[in-house]
Amino acid sequence: MQQGRTTISKFLIEQLRGAEDQADLAALLIDVTAAVKSIASMTAKGALGGFLGSLGTENVQGETQKKLDVLSNDAMIQACEWGGLVAGMASEEMDDPYTLPKEFERGPYLLVFDPLDGSSNIDVNVSVGTIFSVLRHTKIGDPATADYLRPGVEQVAAGYAIYGPATMMVLTVGKGTHGFTLDREIGNFILTHPDLKIPEDTSEFAINASNERFWEPPVQRYVAECKAGKTGDRGRDFNMRWIASMVADVHRILMRGGIFMYPKDTKDLSKPGRLRLMYEANPIGFIVEQAGGAASTGRARIMSVPPTSLHQRVPVMLGSKNEIERLERYHREYDSGEDKPFVSPLFKDRSLYSDDARA
Numbered sequence: 001m002q003q004g005r006t007t008i009s010k011f012l013i014e015q016l017r018g019a020e021d022q023a024d025l026a027a028l029l030i031d032v033t034a035a036v037k038s039i040a041s042m043t044a045k046g047a048l049g050g051f052l053g054s055l056g057t058e059n060v061q062g063e064t065q066k067k068l069d070v071l072s073n074d075a076m077i078q079a080c081e082w083g084g085l086v087a088g089m090a091s092e093e094m095d096d097p098y099t100l101p102k103e104f105e106r107g108p109y110l111l112v113f114d115p116l117d118g119s120s121n122i123d124v125n126v127s128v129g130t131i132f133s134v135l136r137h138t139k140i141g142d143p144a145t146a147d148y149l150r151p152g153v154e155q156v157a158a159g160y161a162i163y164g165p166a167t168m169m170v171l172t173v174g175k176g177t178h179g180f181t182l183d184r185e186i187g188n189f190i191l192t193h194p195d196l197k198i199p200e201d202t203s204e205f206a207i208n209a210s211n212e213r214f215w216e217p218p219v220q221r222y223v224a225e226c227k228a229g230k231t232g233d234r235g236r237d238f239n240m241r242w243i244a245s246m247v248a249d250v251h252r253i254l255m256r257g258g259i260f261m262y263p264k265d266t267k268d269l270s271k272p273g274r275l276r277l278m279y280e281a282n283p284i285g286f287i288v289e290q291a292g293g294a295a296s297t298g299r300a301r302i303m304s305v306p307p308t309s310l311h312q313r314v315p316v317m318l319g320s321k322n323e324i325e326r327l328e329r330y331h332r333e334y335d336s337g338e339d340k341p342f343v344s345p346l347f348k349d350r351s352l353y354s355d356d357a358r359a
């Protein structure tokens, strides 16, 4: 290894010095990096690996599973089940929590993960990722589902890997958010982006605009104002991006600011959002907050939402603080009936609500 480079293990030992069960937590995170390396190698092989395509099975949320969803899930389990560091694991791809085989010692942590985030992108060779969250398990014996249902504020660590042109891991143990890049020649993650900070202001937003007609009015108001740019209330132009891999959108936000929204919509009233609280919103929320950003449902801090089920969905708005605060204000004004009837700034002069129209 070259002199002066900080490996992920060295970094973790330093960050966790003095913390409870520090060696165990560092060891668990290193096990996660082993899974990430094997997922990175599968995704990098693309069509040559025979890993692309669907399996023809569905996960608990009724989504068709890709081969790589299941292989990535297996990679996480294999890397983390044997070391005596976790008491159990739960994932997007498993209906119920995973119970460790009898022969493995139980450890002090619960690991919750989305093994492959953005997997609809895998067949088109666009960046995907893995998201994980670590909670403490204090009880004796194998955890029940209820033991996993803890709010995001109780996470002791969280992170994601992004399988892009470079494979990176971004993580937090509650002392800032830090990024590591996989050096494939030595097979190790090297600290390349210490202490990431999301700027408080931004002119870039990410949302799947095809759902616009299903959004609530505060989100419609926010996006319409961004789209109106210089000609509207915001007085400046905004840029929009949507990768459809949350990790990739969030990674951009950590690198240069911005906000990401997957709000509640009325497309399917049984779902209060698209993203899952336990293994998408909470870990990413922790990372974003530790980088100085904010993560909200529009009405509450994501990490304060009490989980009621393992695969619970939640509205997500996160990134540059001042924009998230604005979105929360729009929700408050809407809920209290304080805001004026929403009119797209694009049509202000011609709308029924404009002074001209009323005259």
Ligand SMILES: O=P(O)(O)OC[C@H]1O[C@](O)(COP(=O)(O)O)[C@@H](O)[C@@H]1O
Pocket (backbone or CB within 6 Å): 092, 114, 116, 117, 118, 119, 120, 208, 244, 245, 246, 247, 262, 274, 275
């Ligand atoms: O296809 P849509 O509706 O734009 O949703 C995209 C969102 O869904 C997700 O792909 C959900 O994650 P999974 O791929 O793990 O199910 C996010 O990564 C992404 O932001």
Ligand SMILES: [Mg+2]
Pocket (backbone or CB within 6 Å): 114, 116, 117, 118, 246, 280
């Ligand atoms: Mg996901």
Ligand SMILES: [Mg+2]
Pocket (backbone or CB within 6 Å): 069, 092, 114, 115, 116, 117, 118, 119
């Ligand atoms: Mg997934």
